[in-house]
Amino acid sequence: MPEKVKILTTKQVTHDVISFITEKPTGYKFKPGQATMVAVDKEGFRDEKRPFTFTSLNKDPHLEFIIKIYDDHNGVTRELGKTGFGNYLLIEEAWGAISYKGPGVFLAGGAGVTPFISIFRNLREQEKLEGNKLIFGNKTEKDIILKKEFQEMLGDNFVNIL
Template sequence: MNTLKITHIEKITPDVLQIRTSKPSDLEFKPGQATELFINQEGWKDEGRPFTFTSLPENDHLEFVIKTYPDHNGVTEKLLDLKAGDELLQTDVFGNIYFREEGTFIAGGAGLTPLIAILRNRNKYGDKNENNKLIFANKTKEDIILKDELEQMLGSNFINILSREKTEEHEHGQIDQTFLKKHIFNLQQKFYICGPDPMIESVVKDLKELGVDDENIIMEE
């Protein structure tokens, strides 16, 4: 188990924390993969939760973007009390969501986190002709995580849909077949899907009905 010292912690949306920590010299992971973190304080050292690395493997620090649930009285609420200098404990690396080839990334809320590192990696190392698209579902505009960075990386290939707020610039509603048909023109590409279970089930069902093969649908196992 590695000990990570927090170097930076801040809220980047009303309920999402960005935490940067020290990085163990022997740690290896693929962009999109996750680890289990524990708070290194009495009463919390056995309360592990999975969180995705949003930093890139070559960075000299680790970064995690974490949605907090203050009403759950659990680990993410406790994270809100932490500050620079506090410590986390980190264990094994795991995760099936990592880059295979270009495609469409579909995320709901905090399900964006595995996709952040993949898209950062592709922005840095991908072929200039690589054409990745991100469809991001949230409740309101202020819930959109890392909006400016994603717009800068993806331009018009960054598509937002909001379920609880109508705006001029974003679509409104849920990701359904009509929405997917409007934004997806190649059914032979890879589809990377991450979000709440009901959303994943619905999107996978819709993609399959549209003709996407199982082997082209990538999600957490």
């Protein structure tokens, strides 16, 4: 059964990427790197489920999703771009096999970085970031998601490729 969660805030992360902070159902748990199916709770969109990754941590009182909006086609992310405070999302259980297996080099392109956001935020909490490196590919400088936060977390081990 999908759970209905209210959007509490949205924040522009880059020109086409938005952070959605939502309520968290009681007892809801996920592993850093996991995703869930998300639908917009609006007429015509409730059955249009798309996978998005949690970027918050289990200890947070809310959930966060960081989502790239594709405005050029008539999909769910375009609708998400028109969705904000007070609207609801429908989420399912957490799933996905991406998880931290120990220090290493992480490779990501664009919004593909989202599993590493919660993995690195979790390692920061545990003071275990050392020995990890992120190589992050984007089209242009303005497309880099959470540049400042990655720089703070990883220092020289945050490598951007444009």
